[in-house]
Amino acid sequence: MKNTALPPHREECYTCFRVKKNCLCGGVKPFATRMRFVILMHTKEARKQRTGTARLAWLCLKNADLFIGTEFGRDERVNALLRDPAYVPFVLYPGPKAVNFRDMDRAALPAGKTPLVFVIDGTWNTARTLLNKSPNVKALPRLSFSRPYLSRFSIKKQPKPHCVSTIEAIYHLCGEAGEAGFESCGDKKEVLMELLGKLVETQLWYSRRHRHRREDNKKIKRA
Numbered sequence: 001m002k003n004t005a006l007p008p009h010r011e012e013c014y015t016c017f018r019v020k021k022n023c024l025c026g027g028v029k030p031f032a033t034r035m036r037f038v039i040l041m042h043t044k045e046a047r048k049q050r051t052g053t054a055r056l057a058w059l060c061l062k063n064a065d066l067f068i069g070t071e072f073g074r075d076e077r078v079n080a081l082l083r084d085p086a087y088v089p090f091v092l093y094p095g096p097k098a099v100n101f102r103d104m105d106r107a108a109l110p111a112g113k114t115p116l117v118f119v120i121d122g123t124w125n126t127a128r129t130l131l132n133k134s135p136n137v138k139a140l141p142r143l144s145f146s147r148p149y150l151s152r153f154s155i156k157k158q159p160k161p162h163c164v165s166t167i168e169a170i171y172h173l174c175g176e177a178g179e180a181g182f183e184s185c186g187d188k189k190e191v192l193m194e195l196l197g198k199l200v201e202t203q204l205w206y207s208r209r210h211r212h213r214r215e216d217n218k219k220i221k222r223a
Helices: 054-060 076-083 124-132 166-179 186-210 218-222
Strands: 036-042 064-069 087-092 114-121
Touching: 036 054, 036 076, 036 124, 054 064, 054 166, 054 186, 064 076, 076 087, 114 124, 114 166, 166 186
Parallel strands: 036 064, 036 114, 087 114
Antiparallel strands: none
16 A cells, blocks of 8 residues: 655644644734634635645634635524624625725724624635625625735735735734724734744745745645
């Protein structure tokens, strides 16, 4: 029988799903947020976790869930959250009617209610498909940012200059919510960008050494 075990230098961490020698879990510092985040990760994105950021963000957020799938219209976990009167739900996704925390009417977030923010993780195509197949999430009011941000995720080519990775989107949303008085995590959110920096640094080191990105290694893909 063929031995399918990974050699020691390719053993994976089962928390961040990165090779153990490049594990980022040591830099994870979980922090609490007033908002509750629900990260909906497209199945295709879940298969590319070597440079994904959603799982790292989830590990840092004490008040967050991570669900993997291609549609969530009949997902009881999602629908139970949407029915819960303790929450005011939004989906973090751009659009002409999207609101932001800076300009949000205070009446949109009654006292005692917790913002429930759904974050779609995937490429723009898979994220759009996931949203279209999840009418319960698609129908939610959309959240966006009050100003543009440039992505620091330099190892990934963004489709447009204003596009950011999932971990950056959550970071910037926490920042803008804090400025508007809806969030109180303060500087604790900086761990998100610190982890992104370590991820980029590791990937750039590998690219310089091997002249290609680590996730393009065919041997690793087969493993």
